[in-house]
Amino acid sequence: MTVDTAPPQWLTALELTLLGAIWGGSFLFMRVAAPSFGALALVEVRIVLGALVLLPFLWRARARFGVERWGRLALIAALNSAIPFTLFAWGAERAPAGVGAIANSLAALWTVLVAFVLYRERIGWLRGLAMGIGFVGVVVLMSDRTRGADVAPAAVAGALASLCYGLSSNFTRHWLADLPPVAAVAATMLCAALMLAPLAWTHWPAAVPPRAAWLSAIALGVLCTGVAYAVFFRLIARIGPTRATTSTYLVPLFGVLWGWLVLGERPSMLMLLAGGLILGGVIVSQREGRRAEVPSRAATSETHLGGET
Template sequence: MVNILSLFTLAALWGGSFLFVRIAANPLGPAVLIEVRVAFAALTLLVVSFFLKKSLRFMSNIKHFLILGLFNSALPFLLFAYSAQVLNVSTLAVLNSTAPIWGAVIGAIWTRTRLSKDVIFGLILGMIGVSVLVGWEAINIGDEAIIPIITALIGAFSYGVATNYAKNAPSVEPFNNAHGSMWASVLLVLPLVPFMPVREEVTSDIIAAVFALGAVCTGLAYLLYFRLIKELGASSALTVTFIIPVFGILWGYLFLGETVGVNAIIGTILVVIGTMFVTGFASKFMSKKCV
């Protein structure tokens, strides 16, 4: 029961991250927003490391942290922040949930493994779900929605790269992976800040949104995620991916007044079911039902 509650809490936090990105992306610009986000997250994890008495040894694993930081945070965070200037919270959350699908495809290419029928079926469902979103957003927003949708999908693709890299990466404690990759992201994003300056007056609401995004939805959420991996295993912890779009839609509706269109519901259902087939959760669920 505690683990189920933790899964929903994590999904609520990560679903909320798209809400805060949406609020702050236009006034701060993608680079400043993400630099502050990863800095808050890194500082939060630094404080926690003191209490847990964990030594990071950043320089000993700097290459690993830079690669992980690039593909697991800096690049996808920037791409989603860019997309958030145009796309609504629910669309961002659903596009993000394609990450396990990309991970499976990249893994198959990486290991030269043939895709099973379930995985192919899941990929088709996922692509149809994304097409429903893309088509509707293009009609609703216009041609300016196309590039943000593509950049968000590339962000999800980046998470897939990070997942497969992590499987073959140097053996580093999960907490230190989160902590070290955040400091690496700070270094990676920093050079972009002068080229994408703040655009509007920074209000208290924006400061609060960025603090919540960095400290809570990134730093503390990572701690919760790695605790779930330790207690449930990586596969079970991945079920959070299925719940995130629900909270993304809910937070967008409650706090920004975003309409919940039929396209968002259909797209979400198709992407979630497709992801379940790609990751093998659908077959496991069906086998349990048959026992």
């Protein structure tokens, strides 16, 4: 008799929700810490702490990281950590936490667009329409003036950061698919920490950041980066990437919610409209992409059986 040891559905739903809440909280922590640290110093603290949490995974798989891989790992490190983290932190100095969280949702749309441009992966008309609606949401977000403040620079920074994620996702899928995912993330974190170290040193704050900024920076690195990545890939191993990535749909919702509850940054109607457009575009695009994957997977299986590599 086989005993089913799989966790109950409610536990998986709870873990997905907590992951979305943690990643949404990263924009709150950046909003609190960035004004005291500055973008570069804060990101260096974040990446170093995240790398330390994930380093044991890299150590266990170190034999698979030959010298020839580190050039590509360095490029992915810049696109997946160093540049986007800095852009989001820079935006957090200038706009409410919800702005960065909403712009972060664009990563899924950029990933599809980059795959089309670089690898000629097909985009159906419905998926293309959904992506267009999502990008309209960015224009709406840029046009918002929250309490008289122009959030357009932060929205642009968030959109560019998401573009970096779109590039890194595609490069990771094509270059690092044979590596353990958490170990690969740890390697890119290590590269990013080394890249940013000189800039963080020259831009280290003259005044000692207050306790709240330090606590936020530590939470950002340990919880939102190191622990969150480990939990995310554990979920992928248990329930598959399709279900695990649904946690990212909750990030903008929690990003706006934490900013409102903790900092009193009440979202404007334009922010909510932009978030709805972007998130709706992402959800429709992802669903259409999964439907398209079914026949392509069958074709891939036939090709591999025929000896293609």
